[in-house]
Amino acid sequence: MELRYPNGKVYKENPGTYNTQEKQKNILYGNRGMTLEDDLNETNAYYLQEGIAVIHKKPTPIQIVQVDYQSRSTAVIKEAYFKQPSTTDYNGVCCGKYIDFEAKETQNHTSFPLHNFHKHQISHMKQVVAQGGICFVILRFAKEEEIFLLESRHLFFYWDRMLAGGRKSIKKEEIEATGYPIPVGYRPRIDYIAILKKLYNF
Amino acid sequence: MELRYPNGKVYKENPGTYNTQEKQKNILYGNRGMTLEDDLNETNAYYLQEGIAVIHKKPTPIQIVQVDYQSRSTAVIKEAYFKQPSTTDYNGVCCGKYIDFEAKETQNHTSFPLHNFHKHQISHMKQVVAQGGICFVILRFAKEEEIFLLESRHLFFYWDRMLAGGRKSIKKEEIEATGYPIPVGYRPRIDYIAILKKLYNF
Numbered sequence: 001m002e003l004r005y006p007n008g009k010v011y012k013e014n015p016g017t018y019n020t021q022e023k024q025k026n027i028l029y030g031n032r033g034m035t036l037e038d039d040l041n042e043t044n045a046y047y048l049q050e051g052i053a054v055i056h057k058k059p060t061p062i063q064i065v066q067v068d069y070q071s072r073s074t075a076v077i078k079e080a081y082f083k084q085p086s087t088t089d090y091n092g093v094c095c096g097k098y099i100d101f102e103a104k105e106t107q108n109h110t111s112f113p114l115h116n117f118h119k120h121q122i123s124h125m126k127q128v129v130a131q132g133g134i135c136f137v138i139l140r141f142a143k144e145e146e147i148f149l150l151e152s153r154h155l156f157f158y159w160d161r162m163l164a165g166g167r168k169s170i171k172k173e174e175i176e177a178t179g180y181p182i183p184v185g186y187r188p189r190i191d192y193i194a195i196l197k198k199l200y201n202f
Numbered sequence: 203m204e205l206r207y208p209n210g211k212v213y214k215e216n217p218g219t220y221n222t223q224e225k226q227k228n229i230l231y232g233n234r235g236m237t238l239e240d241d242l243n244e245t246n247a248y249y250l251q252e253g254i255a256v257i258h259k260k261p262t263p264i265q266i267v268q269v270d271y272q273s274r275s276t277a278v279i280k281e282a283y284f285k286q287p288s289t290t291d292y293n294g295v296c297c298g299k300y301i302d303f304e305a306k307e308t309q310n311h312t313s314f315p316l317h318n319f320h321k322h323q324i325s326h327m328k329q330v331v332a333q334g335g336i337c338f339v340i341l342r343f344a345k346e347e348e349i350f351l352l353e354s355r356h357l358f359f360y361w362d363r364m365l366a367g368g369r370k371s372i373k374k375e376e377i378e379a380t381g382y383p384i385p386v387g388y389r390p391r392i393d394y395i396a397i398l399k400k401l402y403n404f
Contacts, residue, residue, distance in 0.1 A: 054329045056289055059263040062279065077264065077282035087258055091293060093300035096334030100295070127256045132298030 036105045036140045036147075036190075040090065043188040047094075053193050055092030055099060061085055087124045088135075094193055095202045098133040100125070101192075105140035111169040112139050114162050122159055125152045134200060138182070138192060139175060149195050150179035238307045238342045238349075238392075242292065245390040249296075255395050257294030257301060263287055289326045290337075296395055297404040300335035302327070303394075307342035313371040314341050316364050324361050327354045336402060340384070340394060341377060351397050352381035 040057070047053040066079035088102040102125075104116040117137075128135045135152040150170075158170045180195050196202075242259070249255040268281040290304040304327075306318040319339075330337045337354040352372075360372045382397050398404075 048329065051329075051332060054326070054333050054335070059261040061261040062264050062266075062282070064264075075284055077279065077284070080264070080279035080282055082277055082279070093302070093330055093333045093335040096300065098295035098298065098300040124256070127250065127253075128295055130253060131256050131295045133256070133295040 036103050036138070036142075039184075039189040040103055040138070043190045043192070044090075044092075046188040047193060053092060053094035053099065055090055055094070057090050058085070058087070084118060084120070086120045088121055094196070097196075097200065097202055098128070098131075099196070100128045100133050100135045101137060103138040103140070105142045107142050108169075109141065109143060110172050111167075112141075112172070112175060113169045114159060115168065117155070117159070122156065126156065129153065134196060136192075136196075138190065139179070141172070145184060147182045147184060147190060148175050148179040149182055149192050150175060151199075154178040238305050238340070238344075241386075241391040242305055242340070245392045245394070246292075246294075248390040249395060255294060255296035255301065257292055257296070259292050260287070260289070286320060286322070288322045290323055296398070299398075299402065299404055300330070300333075301398070302330045302335050302337045303339060305340040305342070307344045309344050310371075311343065311345060312374050313369075314343075314374070314377060315371045316361060317370065319357070319361070324358065328358065331355070336398060338394075338398075340392065341381070343374070347386060349384045349386060349392060350377050350381040351384055351394050352377060353401075356380040 037057070044053075044055045044057070047055060061083040063081045063083050064077055064079075065081070066077070068076045068078050070076060088100055090103065091098070091100040093099065102117065102121060104112075106112050106116070125135045129152055137150050137152065137155055138147060139150055140147045155170075158174070162168050180199075182190050182192055182195060185191055239259070246255075246257045246259070249257060263285040264282050265285050266279055266282045268279070270278045270280050272278060290302055292305065293300070293302040295301065304319065304323055306314075308314050308318065327337045331354060339352050339354065339357055340349060341352055342349045357372075360376070364370050382401075384392050384394055384397060387393055
């Protein structure tokens with residue numbers, strides 16, 4: 001039964017609860033120094049646990065130069081170097097669909113620099129799209145805590161514009177116009193699958 | 203027009219060519235010490251180049267302990283350890299389908315030991331299948347140069363049989379009965395996509 005105040009406003013039990021929780025959330029998450037990678041790892045662990053999707057971050061590619069085999073069971077890598085990734089960082093499967101994406105953040109306020117991506121990653125994304133995979137990037141404006149999903153076809157447009165001599169970044173307005181904001185939640189933290197399900201009807 | 207010898211046998215121009223090429227192939231490949239991983243990397247490079255599929259081997263997961271930043275651009279990893287992979291080694295996309303597999307070889311003649319797989323990999327494969335991905339293993343009997351594709355559902359059967367106290371390996375006859383032989387070719391070396399296309403109609 002709906003109760004109302006004398007002025008006609010609907011009575012809600014403990015009306016402050018929602019705001020208090022929101023505030024606590026901001027305290028909890030705003031200050032715990034989590035990176036976009038941490039948030040995505042948590043999100044993917046949640047998807048895995050709930051049977052929603054199987055998405056993993058690929059290990060960092062490393063060129064191993066010297067290994068010490070101290071015993072049969074332990075091998076210590078003594079000299080190695082980071083290699084530039086030739087693919088994106090994340091891939092996996094959801095409802096039979098191949099999912100592939102890269103995640104990057106910027107401290108900028110008004111644009112997202114394209115130097116965050118390597119040309120090999122762009123080539124990889126184009127190959128994935130050609131094979132019918134679902135490919136996108138997750139872009140985070142760290143200062144504003146704003147996160148967007150941008151389908152790779154739009155990234156290709158901005159990338160090709162740069163190659164043609166145009167701007168070396170994507171304007172934030174452009175991301176707002178062509179991408180989809182991902183609200184930061186609790187579980188999952190960054191629910192990109194929800195957006196994909198709407199976009200691709202699966 | 204078909205020409206025949208007086209004895210009825212079909213005449214082939216330069217009948218030795220095929221065998222000679224086969225022999226050369228055996229010399230070229232039989233002795234060049236290529237591992238299953240090398241062959242699969244070549245196969246995947248071919249698929250990528252020809253626009254047939256986008257499949258990559260994941261980097262080996264490594265736990266980094268100490269890094270020397272000698273200059274702005276160079277970082278040398280001074281201490282690191284190999285981690286056990288929690289997923290399979292290969293994944294990617296072909297015709298929109300998510301493809302996921304592990305490749306292993308044995309020096310055995312009559313059976314394939316199940317200790318080649320870790321329980322985390324089996325869990326991962328089960329998660330992939332539950333999401334509608336295509337999941338399998340490529341098994342190589344190194345001595346005989348025989349390679350099989352075995353769908354993961356059969357691997358699960360043999361794995362569960364082991365957990366229930368049964369044999370710790372898969373008999374070669376069982377692999378022959380439930381898997382598919384992959385002939386070793388030139389380009390691609392190990393054409394597993396051809397088998398998948400027939401099996402899954404894509």
